[in-house]
Amino acid sequence: xxxxxxxxxxxxxRKLFRDILGFEFEQVIEAETAAxxxxxxxxxxxxxxxxxxxxxxxxxxxxxREIKAQPMLASIPIIAVSAHAMKQxxxxxxxxxxxxxxxxxxxDDPFVLLERLKRSMISARPSS
Ligand code: MN
Numbered sequence: 001x002x003x004x005x006x007x008x009x010x011x012x013x014r015k016l017f018r019d020i021l022g023f024e025f026e027q028v029i030e031a032e033t034a035a036x037x038x039x040x041x042x043x044x045x046x047x048x049x050x051x052x053x054x055x056x057x058x059x060x061x062x063x064x065r066e067i068k069a070q071p072m073l074a075s076i077p078i079i080a081v082s083a084h085a086m087k088q089x090x091x092x093x094x095x096x097x098x099x100x101x102x103x104x105x106x107x108d109d110p111f112v113l114l115e116r117l118k119r120s121m122i123s124a125r126p127s128s
Contacts (some may be wrong), residue, residue, distance in 0.1 A: 001026035002047035002121065007037045007063070010083065017050060017081075020110040024118065034058035041073060050102075053082035053093065056079065061096045062099050073124035077124035079117065087102050099123065 002090065008014045009032045021028045027049040029039035029046065034057050036123045037049075049067070053060035060080065067073050067120050077100075080093035099120045 003027040003044065004048045004050060004117075005029045005031065005037060005040060005044070005046040006050045007031045007034070007055065007060070008050070008052040009033065009054075013081075013106075015122070016106055020106075020113060021117075023052075023110065026106045032056075034060075034063045037063070041067070045073065046076060048117060049076055049078045050117075051078050051080055051098070053080050053084070053089070061092055064093070064096040064098055075124060075126070077120040079120055080127070094112065 002025055004021055006014060006017050006021065006028055008017065009011055013029055018028055018030070029044065031040055034055050051060045051064055055063065064078050065117050067078065079100040079102055080098040080100045081104060082089060083104045090101045100116060102113070
């Protein structure tokens, strides 16, 4: 069981994700803004971050770069969530350090989506 940080400003999307993530994650921490997520990341190291790319106070790509630049947080897998699904959007998210890209609205079967999230956490685990 693991902790996920959900950074998403839209209440309906948060509820949808919360319901899906509840099947797999022990703890779902929610942040509506980059500022709120920053506060949480000072105290908690989640196993996974779901990052809305359109946040009210900062674009999600810049925020991903900011997180990836912090040695304590850099290895946390981040999955971008966006309504934009153009190749250039996906490439930009990957270049910033996102390991996967989920398109809104969420149409995946919830368990297919959870498998994707789990795969990202497994790939991020350091091999020993
Ligand atoms: Mn948004």
